[in-house]
Structure formats: C-alpha cells, structure tokens
Amino acid sequence: GEVASAMAVETLQRYFQTHWREEELPDKETIREGILEANQAIYDVNQKNARSGSGRMGTTLVMALVQDTNVIVANVGDSRIYGYTRKRGLEQLTIDHEVGQREIQRGVEPAIAYARPDAYQLTQALGPRNNNFVNPDIQYLEINEDTMLILCTDGLSDGGLLETHSQTYLHPLISSKANLEQGLTKLIEFANRQNGHDNITAILVRLKVRPNQKSIMS
Template sequence: MEIFKKTLIGKRSINQDYVETFLNKENQLIAILCDGMGGHKAGDIASEMAVLQIGNHWSATSFIDSDEAIEWLDQHINLENQRIYRVAKSYSDLDGMGTTIVAAAYINNEIIVGNIGDSRAYHFKQKELTLITEDHTFANELRLKGEISEEEAKNHRQRHTLTRSLGVLKKVEIDFFVFEKADDSILMLCSDGLSNGVENDLMSSILTRPRSINDRGNILIENALRNGSTDNITVCLIDNKFNANSEGKEGK
C-alpha cells in the first residue's frame, strides 16, 4: 500500500482537523481522520484526542476477522466519546467541544469504514468513485427521508449542522460499512473542507491521473482551495497497489 495524508489550515485561524495511520501487532492498518468543533482550541483538542487515543490502543491489537474489529471499534470509539464528553464538561473553555470521525481498518481482504458526522470515506475503483459514508447532518437526514432533494440538501441552510458527533452525548451510534479490498483501488478519507470544495466528477478525474499518490493528494487540496473552501482541508489516500506476484490474491 502507498499512503498520502495531509492536513491544511486553509482560510481558518486554527486547524481543528487531525489525521494519522497506525499498524497493530499483525500489521493491520487503520486510518483515522477527525474534524473538531467547538470554541478556540477546543475542536483541535477533541480531534487530536480521538485520533491518538484510538490509534494508540489499536497498536496493541490483532484481529481474526472484520466482526471482531467492528466490535472493538464500536467499543473504543464510544469510550473516546465518553472521555471527550467528560473533559468538555470539566473545563469551561472546552464546553461544547466535539469532533467528527471517519476511520478505515484493513482486516485480511476486507475494509471496514466507520463514521460519525460529515467527514467522508470514498472508494475509487475501476475509474469509478463511490461515496461509502452518509453525512450525519440535518440537511442530509431530510434528504434520506425524502423531504428534500439532493440538490436542495447541498444548498440547505442547515447542511453543516451535525446530527451526530463525538463528545456531545454520552452514547453515540456509529455507522459501519464493510467491503472487499480490490487491486488498484484507492480509499479516500477527507474532512468537509475537501468534499465541499471539490465535486465528485473532479475528484474522480484527479484520482484517475497517472500521477503519484502524493501528487494526486496535493492536487485535490489545491483544487479545494482554488474553489473557495473556507474550512480546514484534510485528506488521506490509501492506494492498494496491484501486486504482480500475488497470483490472484489481494495486493499488499
């Protein structure tokens, strides 16, 4: 695998995004991206806490299958949710802090994606880009219920209002998605600073280019800035390279 990860402050005064990757005892990869929220310094604390705490605990694990990993992720994301909630209630300057989270874990031949909030996961395979996650926003909830159209959701005044986030309530529900790895495919995690600044067709066009994974990641970020994104911009690309010696098995 080749991995690109980068976070940019963009047009904000502080960067509340955080992204990192971790390997466990069986070299099973997890990528975690968080977009913090709250007052000055609160959001960046929440996002960093979530990524590093979950990632550091992951480093001591090993998993037989995806079911076991999902159970672990559900438990540890909720433990971190409770920890952020307690810290926010203990310090007045951190009151209201929270964060989105999107995580991708590679277990054997499967990829597990879990998310809370509006940070996204996309899967790019055979030149087609698929959005894996659903945004937990007020506007998207209305769209899912059929009350507004997709176009109306994009321009709704509450399109950025989260209905789920980490650290705001004592218990949080996590959406999980499981799918098979594929040769020559790319998994992309990103904060809304990227997804709000780059349309899906342009994302797909950039990912199709015969450039290095680093070049494609930087071009995505440059286009988000050029298109007027006013938020922090964070992206993680995981390129599952084809292994010519795999004899039909998944590439390493």
C-alpha cells in the first residue's frame, strides 16, 4: 500500500502540472483521466511483477483541488473527505466504495447491508484491476464560509470517531489562530488510542473566505 500510494501521488502531481491551468479547475473528465492514469501506473507494475490476489499492490484515493472558493473532491475506495464549518458542523462529503454502501445504493436497508460478512470489502481501489473497474466519484463544491477539509484513511473515521468528537478536536481548528499541525497530531493520537487497529493518514485543509466588498459595506 505504501508504494502504491506514493505512485498514485507522484502520477497525479505530474498529471495536474500540465492539466490544471491557474485560472480554473479541471473538468470532471480531465480529473477522471488523471485518476485512471494513476491506476494504470500501479496496475502495470502489478502485471509486470506477475502479482496475484493479496500480493497485488493497491491504494485508496481521496483528493481535493481548490481554486478560490471552488473545490473538487474525488475518491476511490474507503478513505474519506469530510467538511467542517461552524454553521453545519461535520459533513461526510464522500461515499465509501465498499460492499455495504453498494447494497444500500441498491435499496437494501443499512442494517442488513452491513450485516454481510463482506460489508467492508472494497468494491474498487487503485492498482489491483484495470481501468474498466475504476470509477471515481468526483464532485464540485462551492465554499461560502470558512471551511476545513479533512482527508483521511479509515483508521481515523472508523467507529464514528470524527462524528462523535468533532466538537472537541475539529471545531477549535477552524480559527486562523489555531495550529493545524498540532491539532492534527492530537487528533491522530486520540484516534490511535480509540481505533488503534489501522494505519492513519490524514490531511487538514483550512479554507478562509474573505467577505466581499459589498457585504463589508452593508
């Protein structure tokens, strides 16, 4: 996973250097092509090394592109992006690509969907299979108030940890005076004590919205 995730990051960084003009965000198809390029890079290594089954490299992906007050979030797998604002609190912006969620989208009751033994099995990831099996979710969002984005692996989100403790660990960080790095370290330490069964990777992005001239004057 570590090698696959590094390959995905490197491929996407290189891709967006030539596919993201400064004035505007890329369109959905451009983003989709970049994600598929990352998948192909990892898949090719798997094929070259004749890896099979659990020996195949793979990684989940969450990505946020920010341009002024416009944001694109994209995901593959069960890593998540959350948004946090003072008004709305914590909101999950992505849907996990796993069997339980797939069944819910087919109309199955959540309790039944997650009673399955394979409920948390991924339905897609980058690397294990070719591009025909990768279908990233891509959403456009407009930010109209100070917002924090939380990009994280499931080690941080498992067990409703963020939903339960967002007021304690996230709310103070929306302030410009708060140190994001220290706040994230505290959050990860807490998650390790609570959920310590999984590796945790997380990024916090604080977006501050300047009031426009009209609202300042009124």
